[in-house]
Amino acid sequence: MSFLRLEGLVKRYGDFAAVDDIELSVEKGEFVSLLGPSGCGKTTTLQMIAGFEEPTRGRVVIDGKDMTDVKASQRGIGIVFQSYALFPHMPVAGNVSFGLEMRKVSKDERKRRVMETLELVHLQDFAQRFPRELSGGQRQRVALARALVIEPEVLLLDEPLSALDAKIREDMQIELRSIQQKVGTTTILVTHDQSEAMSMSDRVAVMNEGRLVQVGAPYDAYEFPEDLFVSNFLGKTNLLEGKVTARNGDKITVQIGEAELEARDSSVAVDERVNVSVRPEKLHLTAAEDGRLKGQVLTRIFLGNHWVYQVQSSIGQLLVTQQNTGQESAREGEEVGISWSVDGIRVLVGE
């Protein structure tokens, strides 16, 4: 029996379905990300879990209790908002203590728990500061402490890191994940940043146009995308259109332009039109005569730990990434060979 269940959740605004029949089960202590482009309905879903939006249809069930008609203030859910939404007229300790005051916790108990939670987010020395005297990362932690101090059954994070700059964001990702594991709160993160979703969560739920497209562990969703949208949205990929020309057991041959490609797939039929997805890191550059395909390097970009190449080949332009191993890399204009392993190729049906 899962801890948090969204059952057939629908939110309509007039004719427009912002959220369209979402089914999701989250285990106790699990960290799940709702991932999707802006306007995909992920924030609306979060608002319905929190109780700020009323679902048109469907139910929100937490720990076996139907929460659909329960007021937001009675749900016992901790939320970290995108804008942090700290109370600017209260010092840090006042912000964190507010939820406990509402729960009529005694003064001594309140003080102890506020300090405990501030220690958890490493802000014990900032209790008397006002929010405007803190940096973005510190405000973020106050917001987290304020949500965690009430020991919520579910923690909702609404794009919590999007307002931070890149370096701090990475540090906070690691810290947020470790705090979540320490306190073991069931957590839903809403984000449009696929690397954020993949690095922090146990499972990602990819959303598009109000629907859940794929739910799975980050590795599975990345390696085995079920459709074009997911393969495109999670990381970069080379998408090639082709036609299945032959089948031999679970091996198929796909014709792409002049070239033929081998792949593993059990579902598509011969003569069916398919899309083939190959991740840039699954492609390797070799000497011109060694590869499965010939190509010419158009541009290359150095990113420190790896190189990104744009290679013109007979089946179109391909994106190739290669670890920076310290060896000489292919130069722009150079003739190269491209090679891959058959297991790195995914066949997708659909537009």
Add this chain to the structure above:
Amino acid sequence: MAADTARTRVLPPYLLSAPALLLYLGLFMAPLVMTLMLSFNSFDFYKGILPGFGFGNYLEVVTDEYFHEVFLRTFGISLAVTLLCAILGTPEAYILHRMRNPWKSLFMLAILGPLLISVVVRTLGWALLIGDSGVMNELLLGAGLIDKPIHLIFTTTGVIIALVHVLIPFMVLSVWASLQKLDPAVEQAGLSLGASQFTVLRRIVVPQVMPGILSGCLIVFALTASAFATPAILGGRRLKVVATTAYDEYLNTLNWPLGAAIAVLLLIANVIIIATYNKVIEKKYAQAFQ
């Protein structure tokens, strides 16, 4: 050379602001200074205004109990109107803030509407409404709810009601402006932490719009203390405030110097009250807001 460039840097701002400065000096400062000078002159019933310099008029105002009463009444009314405007205008602004269009625009127009009509016309409207044989009393008498008319016109209560109506748009606008700066997620944060809607208003929304409420209070207080038309029409002959008393001295007794002294005293009292108020507020909110 250096002096030259220094001069060309200093002069243009003064030249550019000269027209506005002259207008300000001519239209605002000159009458004020002339009023101040006038207040030191004296007056004789047969000979009129006598030039000279003395504090006789001030002494008369400070020692005469009639003027004490007028000043106290004026600031009493101002305080009451300010409090009522804050109590009514703050929720009004919040409700307006939470409304959606087209209702928002419609109600905004209804609130700001009074500002588009002359104060005199509006006040005469109130006189028709609350007069002893006015619409309100006729209706209530007709419905048998009261035996004799509720006496509001020519009373302090009547003046306060009408002034609140006249001045509440300033309070609403002031609070509304600071509500615009409020992060909507802050209210949701309060709710998610278990606070009721009322607690969210009291502990989270009101403290954040306090600067708006306080500056609204300042505007309303200053405007009430110097209000003329409403107390003149609804207060009648006996219920005098400072502005109407000064008017009487000028136009009825023709004692211009005394009228000027009253006006100057009102200005000084207003400035002292507003400056003190600002000082106290600034101190209180320096830490959380800037």
